[in-house]
Amino acid sequence: VAVACPLITIGIVRTDRHVTEATPVQSSLNPSEQGTIEIAEEFAAGLTGLDGFDYAWLLTWLHGPDDNREQPPPLIHVPFLLRPQRRRMGIFATRGPRRVNPIGLSLVRIIEVSGRTVRFAGVDLVDGTPVVDLKPYVTHFDRVDGEVRSGWFDDVPLPAAVTPAQLGRPETDPADPSV
């Protein structure tokens, strides 16, 4: 397993959220709340043409300052949305931030592109999250029509703007004897 893919931070996300436990778990569940992406001056020209799109994929780096990458997260753990059931799932069957490579994938609605700033709706990130890429949402490439199985997500409620804290205590909470 090679470690040979260094990422460059191309910008930063600005939102009114500051703690992951109190931040909605998915942008589509929190589609009205707005934030901004500030692309670094040296990369701002790369935004040319983005204003023609209604949506974009925002790729971010979800590694918090207190996370330890020397010790990767467990490969099977309780994702936010399965906290009520205390049910574990493989990390590649979850959308949560605890992954081998903590790359976030947020589908955001583009409101305005102005200079090096992108105003968007659909906040699921804390303020200061580093941006590693931005790709346009292309209906012809990204929309899957018809009935699609979405695994365990088909069996759980997906409440609007739900936060991890509202779903229960973390798996590793030492105060919780059930895990």
Place this chain on the structure above:
Amino acid sequence: VAVACPLITIGIVRTDRHVTEATPVQSSLNPSEQGTIEIAEEFAAGLTGLDGFDYAWLLTWLHGPDDNREQPPPLIHVPFLLRPQRRRMGIFATRGPRRVNPIGLSLVRIIEVSGRTVRFAGVDLVDGTPVVDLKPYVTHFDRVDGEVRSGWFDDVPLPAAVTPAQLGRPETDPADPSV
């Protein structure tokens, strides 16, 4: 601009394609061709539960062995699908591989998850491409309904299984005096 996000290769993509110029540009344009993802043994447990999903986001590292990361690609260039028009676009308004961080995002259909191998349909990657993440496609999170503007993609043909070579010569081709 910090460079502090080292990626770990979690696996490798196996396909029958070997040259980017002769590989379809998007999985959705080449939905029948099959490939496999081989997850490294140490991360295979993370696949638990993925077989309940019909689709997944395959995140890859598109940095070829001959690419020079010391000199990043131009921020505005001609993407594959605009080669016929020789039209330039900002990299964050394209889905091509030449990006500040060459992370690929392929929407693939899951055919079978078996041990540490995922068989999929929708090939837009060359054999040997490193995998950096795998996320389930969740209809409730990822589908945008209704009319959505997809920028310049709305104005160009998106032929089935089209390859870069079929779209014209690369922008940097010294034999092409038009660029």
